[in-house]
Amino acid sequence: MTDLANDPLGGLPDKRQVAASFSRAAQSYDSVAALQRNVGQQLLAQLPAAISPVRWLDLGSGTGYFSRALSERFPASQGVAVDIAEGMLQHARPLGGAQQFIAGDAERLPLRDASCELLFSSLALQWCADFSAVLIEAARVLRPGGVLAFSSLCVGTLQELRDSWQAVDGFVHVNRFRRFEDYQRLCAGSGLTCVSLQTTPETLYYPDVRSLTHELKALGAHNLNPGRPGGLTGRARMLALLNAYEQFRQPQGLPATYQVVYGILRKG
Ligand SMILES: C[S@@+](CC[C@H](N)C(=O)[O-])C[C@H]1O[C@@H](n2cnc3c(N)ncnc32)[C@H](O)[C@@H]1O
Numbered sequence: 001m002t003d004l005a006n007d008p009l010g011g012l013p014d015k016r017q018v019a020a021s022f023s024r025a026a027q028s029y030d031s032v033a034a035l036q037r038n039v040g041q042q043l044l045a046q047l048p049a050a051i052s053p054v055r056w057l058d059l060g061s062g063t064g065y066f067s068r069a070l071s072e073r074f075p076a077s078q079g080v081a082v083d084i085a086e087g088m089l090q091h092a093r094p095l096g097g098a099q100q101f102i103a104g105d106a107e108r109l110p111l112r113d114a115s116c117e118l119l120f121s122s123l124a125l126q127w128c129a130d131f132s133a134v135l136i137e138a139a140r141v142l143r144p145g146g147v148l149a150f151s152s153l154c155v156g157t158l159q160e161l162r163d164s165w166q167a168v169d170g171f172v173h174v175n176r177f178r179r180f181e182d183y184q185r186l187c188a189g190s191g192l193t194c195v196s197l198q199t200t201p202e203t204l205y206y207p208d209v210r211s212l213t214h215e216l217k218a219l220g221a222h223n224l225n226p227g228r229p230g231g232l233t234g235r236a237r238m239l240a241l242l243n244a245y246e247q248f249r250q251p252q253g254l255p256a257t258y259q260v261v262y263g264i265l266r267k268g
Pocket of ligand 1: 015018019022023033036037040059060061062063064065066082083084085088104105106107121122123124125127128221
């Protein structure tokens with residue numbers, strides 16, 4: 001067995017909940033997706049200069065912003081956008097970019113073997129509990145010489161929020177993220193050639209905690225983990241959270257760190 005048999009990230013939310021949450025967020029997502037734009041642009045900039053795909057796949061395409069960017073970059077290519085959230089696909093379809101918009105799961109791609117030369121995925125794969133399955137699927141659908149370009153998130157993401165909740169209670173209030181070392185190990189064992197894999201922190205600043213949590217909700221990326229507390233957050237616990245987060249305050253505001261992973265892999 002390769003390392004791919006051992007992807008330790010447990011406890012991610014149920015996929016139906018992920019799909020429902022992103023479907024609900026389809027209308028609000030673009031208005032709050034500044035970091036997602038920036039990360040996707042950086043991923044686009046990392047694509048090998050010589051690449052010229054006949055067919056590309058935008059995996060976890062969301063509102064389709066990067067499907068449209070890919071169609072501009074590769075005007076002669078055919079594009080396929082795949083997302084698990086039907087609401088995102090409904091939002092993206094009329095805006096174009098891809099020729100096909102298909103509901104599907106990154107861990108079980110609805111594509112034929114060796115059917116595309118580029119698999120682009122920005123900030124979607126952190127939602128996949130089984131990253132090894134994603135890599136196996138990428139290796140299956142890419143043609144020889146094809147490229148997997150992904151961005152994702154690893155441990156360290158929303159650490160300030162996690163630490164602040166930790167000071168309040170023992171519940172899981174922040175989504176779990178894979179360790180960067182696990183991305184390294186799984187990519188190295190995938191059978192794909194790892195051209196580059198790196199992680200870099202991005203920090204956003206907010207005037208208060210509510211602005212951050214509202215933004216996470218508008219993105220569809222708020223906490224859905226099993227183990228999260230049920231019901232509304234009580235006033236006393238919310239006040240304790242606000243106090244705890246204040247310890248991180250900087251002149252620019254309350255920081256929220258995203259530990260972004262960028263990977264470029266090639267099929268042999
Ligand atoms: C943060 S959004 C990113 C959207 C887009 N790539 C962008 O950069 O703006 C994450 C997207 O991944 C999708 N997603 C989450 N889990 C998925 C899975 N297992 N398979 C396919 N798409 C998934 C969500 O529905 C959502 O649209």
